[in-house]
Amino acid sequence: MISRSEILETNQMIEKENLDVRTITMGISLLDCIDADRTTLCTKIRDKILGLAGNLVNTGDEIGREYGIPVVNKRISVTPIGIIGAAACRSEEDFVEIAKELDRAAKDVGVNFLGGYSAVVAKGMTSADALLMRSIPEALSNTERVCSSVNVGSTRTGINMDAVRLMGQVIRQTAEKTADADSIGCAKLVVFCNAPDDNPFMAGAFHGVTEADAVINVGVSGPGVVKKALESVRGESFEVLCETIKKTAFKITRVGQLVAKRASEMLGVPFGIVDLSLAPTPAVGDSVAEILQEIGLEYPGAPGTTAALALLNDQVKKGGVMASSYVGGLSGAFIPVSEDQGMIDAVNAGCLTLEKLEAMTCVCSVGLDMIAIPGDTSAATLSGIIADEMAIGMVNQKTTAVRLIPVIGKGVGEQAEFGGLLGYAPIMPVNPFGCDAFVNRTGRIPAPIHSFKN
């Protein structure tokens, strides 16, 4: 029999510490929609999404009521459109039409984001992939709920520097096209290395070609719960600290597992994975930065930050892995800047820099995330930053990502406002020295050697 204190503990986590199920994401394969005619393709895509995900939002809300826990987002990921549209699209405009269709479908089923306007080009780009990538600025500025991602590298294949160079330009153009809203288009665009096929989190979610027809992936979150648990072990040893994080991560993940199983049962769609994540929001007490502070740092960015984050990330995984039958996605602590009040405070205090964030991405999921940078940052500099981050992922056999927002018309000292879950962000300085000659080289960075590790 469950005890009173256990009931209290669970409800306290939900009510006071912001424990929630961050997202139920339905992955939908669009491979069987492929058609040489664009109009037919769009109709098939729409029918498939509405057919499978028509009840997704209601189901998510119902589960939330049954267990008394908020299911914050209901979302959809689809097969990379670079593949799906290859037979039908002859121009960038053709791809943009698909994006608009996806946006309409997302609105009709009521999900707040749909991911998968993507290209997987780790080794090379097909002509369709290149068209899709060039169409991203237009697609993101003409849609509201569509998210885009491009995988430009992997540990097995190396880094496609042609794609990296192109993405620097794509990010800049996306920023310019959405300049009137603080370049928010870039918040819906992620560049990946080693992108997972089953990530439920936006903006980088897509339904990989290794996946089944449809699948339910769930992302849980609860940085506030971890922070609260750590308050009770201030000054204790690392052993106690790590045990506390593990136990808390286990409990959080169990809720994700329960919700994922229930959603899969109710929707008649197989359960895929639970993403073991600490995903912050701008809400007070829902911050990964505050956990790092509780571990003992004045602000994230202070010496010791990388070690503290490595410890946190690893313990979250250790605790979470046993709590779920299948773990996948990005799994780890996220360190977006604009979505985490503690990170924003650290930047404003002058403690956290882009370079330190880059170091932090070596030991956590996922990468340079939701960072506002000056609007005059060049495409080449963006590509250089992307290349650095991709190299970290490639060499360390982990997923890394870049979601940078060059805020057009604003500079260091100013602030970008995105609103809602995306939050706001102080604009951070970027190293002003050039890397044009490096970025302008064509071809690929070869895959790294997998022996002689040091």
Next chain:
Amino acid sequence: MKKAIITVVGRDCVGIIAKVCTYLADSNINILDISQTIVGGYFNMMMVVEVGASAKSFDTISEELGEVGKTIGCVIRIQLEDIFDMMHRI
């Protein structure tokens, strides 16, 4: 058997248990266990109930209990027991 946990929290007054139990009886919901304390004037009750036999949907029960709560100045929540089991039992 579909078990749920009801929690009732609020300022203590006459008839809280009576009101909640009457609603449950009228809805054909069997009570399996009750525990209740008062700390600093605040009433705190937990019940384990069986909701499978009720003709009402879980959503309706949840809403109506919320309404009952409003009439007695308490917050009443009902949650399926699985969430507690999953979190606290391996």
